[in-house]
Amino acid sequence: MTTVSWVDVDEDAGFGIENLPYGVFARPGEMPRVGVAIGDRVLDLAAMSAAGLVEDRHYFASGSLNAFMVAGRPAWRANRDRVTELLTDASYRGRVEPHLIPVSDVELLRPFEVADYVDFYSNEHHAANAGRMFRPNADPLTPNWKRLPVAYHGRAGTVYPSGTPIIRPYGQRRTPGDPEPSYGPSLRLDFEAEVGFVAGVPSSAGRGVPTSAFRDHVFGFVLVNDWSARDIQAWESQPLGPFLGKSFATSVSSWVVPVAALEAARVTPPVQDPAPLPYLRCDDPWGLDLHLEIQINGQVAARPQFASMYWTPPQQLAHATVNGAPLRTGDLFASGTVSGPERGQRGCMLELSWNGREPLELPDGTKRTFLEDGDTVTIRAQAPGAAGSRIAFGEVTGTVHPPQP
């Protein structure tokens, strides 16, 4: 299928007719509403529904995607098909064009309200690198790592939209060798490049979501920057895991890429050995050929490849619910840092500078071990789309601000 939109679109930018990601936007002085990105414009779905052009059961005039996300896969597909029709059939142009707004004229807001936030640890390169640094005398991977997708709950209340300033956190940390812990702004502020998915349709308590039901519950994917304070994290994490080293901020991209837009990006994931337990088996290949790019102050720092993830999104969801914990609309699941076997594919400064011992040199010659005040970190991603197209994720960006006294 080849479809061409009557909207003028730069195909290389990845916001063409095969993508159609959802977001929440506002123009100055107006209420937030739901829109779809096409090229460098936003299609105002609230106005479209008021004009009778798309079906709406009060999904689109609200300030979040949650009402639409709960509606389920038939509603998602119907709207996607209808928007595709409206943007490709030139006979609609006269009625639709008034509802296309330049992205530069709007503010993009947090696309959905987060219920619970779970962060996985599903990239073997990242987990092994972290193991080598923090547990040098043990196996890089803990014994459970290839048996289940390790994860923990993060703080839902500090999931922020792209562009939110990141205030360097205060906290308690102890440098190895110091007899006493000290208090002050984090000295090892880091980013983590991740890919997340958000649940739309809830599930029942007491019953898990099998891998085969992934698309019935999951609305779409976002980019995630799970900001981390490595010194705070290292000191606090035993025995119950990360807490304040993570909970100050997590940024998500403004656009949610529908699951349907990523069908052409699905690839066979790495071989899993040992074979996972039956509840984690997945008949369909659910690796995703997403190419991430991390920039620090506009300079390329790394290019992680999401196809290298050991555990896939349906496996993550099946695991997170196997104990009967129900899904809620807005539950966000992040992949964990996306890294690769090469240094230029590592997804955080902890790995890129090997815990500060080998500074990263950016193309313009500046060097970093961890992030400095004023640094801007931007993560982008593209994937192959249907009919040879490209699917872009909206960027997730944030600038480090000095600590507040």
Next chain:
Amino acid sequence: MTTVSWVDVDEDAGFGIENLPYGVFARPGEMPRVGVAIGDRVLDLAAMSAAGLVEDRHYFASGSLNAFMVAGRPAWRANRDRVTELLTDASYRGRVEPHLIPVSDVELLRPFEVADYVDFYSNEHHAANAGRMFRPNADPLTPNWKRLPVAYHGRAGTVYPSGTPIIRPYGQRRTPGDPEPSYGPSLRLDFEAEVGFVAGVPSSAGRGVPTSAFRDHVFGFVLVNDWSARDIQAWESQPLGPFLGKSFATSVSSWVVPVAALEAARVTPPVQDPAPLPYLRCDDPWGLDLHLEIQINGQVAARPQFASMYWTPPQQLAHATVNGAPLRTGDLFASGTVSGPERGQRGCMLELSWNGREPLELPDGTKRTFLEDGDTVTIRAQAPGAAGSRIAFGEVTGTVHPPQP
């Protein structure tokens, strides 16, 4: 101050005029609304406000306490003073009595919507016992334990009201000595007796809540049962902490005891050595003389003493926000298992049966290592109140149901 209510109250039961805890209730066929417990009755605050007897800015007709919790300390105090006046001045009796409903005629619902849920680990006896069992060759306490109140984020979406059935969770676990992990219902299902507090007034991002501001943000206290699957937890927890071993269910009591009702219960907490960093210092004593009682199937299993907690609630809150993570209305913070130096004071089966090696014998002769299907666990607590009164916490109870296939 001695105050006497015209409502007939059994003072020993702890729901007298010095307590006045808040909850959410519904009568069959009616909408949920906010009420206050007095004796064995509920004062219907929604009806009281409709009758012009209490001030209400739409706090009380909603199905949760959140709208009232966000109103802040002056509103909490004004309503408490007014309810005290109405229930003690006999001249109001004729107008108020129609709005007193027997507790036995109503259903008590979850009192508030949980934003984020944080679980601490602040009892030294519990932490040391767990350390002895799980890390027998190391110090019972990790090096950070007396420097900061260790905590992790739990799952807000599975915080349930007292009485909710607890379905035994499925999961992946490996018995020590087994070469392979296996899948099935948890074989080591446990409870944890805890005390939680809930935030009412939000705080700003980037700024912590000092220990001195605790009462400006915190609405009240509840009892918490942090149900735990020890076999799932033990296998999954390295390196990022508990996840599915905890996230299937957490129960909270139906009544929220206002902070103001616990002033007479405040005691000096255990000496902290080493002295905590300045951000964790607390000028006022914030130990709480709460006496917990755990029953299994109506038989007393243990009597933990909350006054033995090493870290106090204001210290927990200051720590959880020191990195600039803002508070949201409905944020729930649980203490961690309350245990004591004696076996009869331990707050979970893990400790009471020493990880299953020493079965607990209940007064009627039944023995337990961990919980069996059909077991009902009920936690209650009392504290000294003003003028020699007693302050009761509403019970938190739950019955273990068989796993769902």
